[in-house]
Every structure is written in C-alpha cells, then in structure tokens.
Amino acid sequence: GAVVSQHPSWVICKSGTSVKIECRSLDFQATTMFWYRQFPKQSLMLMATSNEGSKATYEQGVEKDKFLINHASLTLSTLTVTSAHPEDSSFYICSARDSSGRVTYEQYFGPGTRLTVT
Amino acid sequence: SQKIEQNSEALNIQEGKTATLTCNYTNYSPAYLQWYRQDPGRGPVFLLLIRENEKEKRKERLKVTFDTTLKQSLFHITASQPADSATYLCALGDDKIIFGKGTRLHILP
Numbered sequence: 001g002a003v004v005s006q007h008p009s010w011v012i013c014k015s016g017t018s019v020k021i022e023c024r025s026l027d028f029q030a031t032t033m034f035w036y037r038q039f040p041k042q043s044l045m046l047m048a049t050s051n052e053g054s055k056a057t058y059e060q061g062v063e064k065d066k067f068l069i070n071h072a073s074l075t076l077s078t079l080t081v082t083s084a085h086p087e088d089s090s091f092y093i094c095s096a097r098d099s100s101g102r103v104t105y106e107q108y109f110g111p112g113t114r115l116t117v118t
Numbered sequence: 119s120q121k122i123e124q125n126s127e128a129l130n131i132q133e134g135k136t137a138t139l140t141c142n143y144t145n146y147s148p149a150y151l152q153w154y155r156q157d158p159g160r161g162p163v164f165l166l167l168i169r170e171n172e173k174e175k176r177k178e179r180l181k182v183t184f185d186t187t188l189k190q191s192l193f194h195i196t197a198s199q200p201a202d203s204a205t206y207l208c209a210l211g212d213d214k215i216i217f218g219k220g221t222r223l224h225i226l227p
Contacts, residue, residue, distance in 0.1 A: 004161075034214075043219045044162070044207070093161045105150050105212045109161030 006110035023094030030096035141208030
C-alpha cells in the first residue's frame, strides 16, 4: 500500500516551454500533497504544499506564477513549470499523506521526475 | 533559522556491523522526527517516525532514538548488509517537514 506515482519520470524540454508533472496516490486518498526539488548532493527543498480543492501554499522564494500547482482531486496533483529555463533543471519529487483514517505525518514519495531544460 | 545536521556526508561500515547515523538540530523543537531512505535517482522511502515523548523506536533491524534535550536522533542499522547501502535522511516536523542533507551509507562486503 501507500504507493505514489509520478509522470513523466524524466523530461527534456527547450528553454521557454512549459512542462507538466503529475503526481498520483494510487491506493489512498491524499488531501495534502507536497512538491520538493532536489539538486545533486543536496537536501530535498520543499517548494509548496498542495491542498485538494484550494490554492497551494508556496515556500518563501518559490514563484507561484512560475510553478503552477493544481490539486484537482484526492489522488492527483500537478506541477507545471512555466517558461522553463536551464536553472530549473532539477529532480522534482512529490509526496502525499494518507488522509483516510487517523492522522499520520509520514509522507509517501513518488519516484521523482528528472527535468532537463536545454 | 532551523537547522538540521547529519553527522557525515558518507559512512563506510563493514557488513554485519551496526551502522549508526546521527542527526542534530538547532532552533527547533519538533514534535516528530522521521527517517527516510533514498536510493540514487529515486524518491525517499519512509522508514520510521518517533514522537518527542518516545525515547526509542524499533522496526526489524532498525532502531531510532530521540533525545530532545540534546536535540539529537541516532539511527542504527544492526547486522548491516550491502543492500542497506543508500542515503539516509533525517526529517523534522509534522505537517510540514524539513529534511537534512543525508548521510550516504556504504556497507562493505
């Protein structure tokens, strides 16, 4: 149980284009999902918290107009990197918390999406 | 600001021995502390969560301690195996968690 998928697993795009990454909880419902970015040999940095049916909450320094988040259902959140630039190249990882039943704080992570902007 | 430090960037341990990883934190009083495993090019996998009122937690060959006075957690893997080689991340918080940079553990056969 507690499986989270991400699609695509890797993507290469040209500078100035937009890329959408999907995050799905496969066997549980998640009212809250999180989006992280990880640079090589660095820690996971939280970008935003995605709440089903409401606006995402962005961390300081993360441009909400550049990283659009939509959490349209209890099992799907999407991150769109708009007008991507080479400095946006990174490993993007989503996570979800199981919201059915008792309150828990462990997060279940997707496999990540490697974005390369040329 | 809140800071998490994991004792070393890399750690080599002989197979069969106990691996001990350290996580120290400052400017924070978390109610929960978590440990995750991350393999190269993959997302983290949840291992254990320990609450501030728990001193120790075990799961199979894993043991975590949480000392809120020292602001430190120790993560132990007993009878280590080469398959335990990975990066281990310490994470603090509940609703929103902050991750340390991780310790790359190599179990040498």
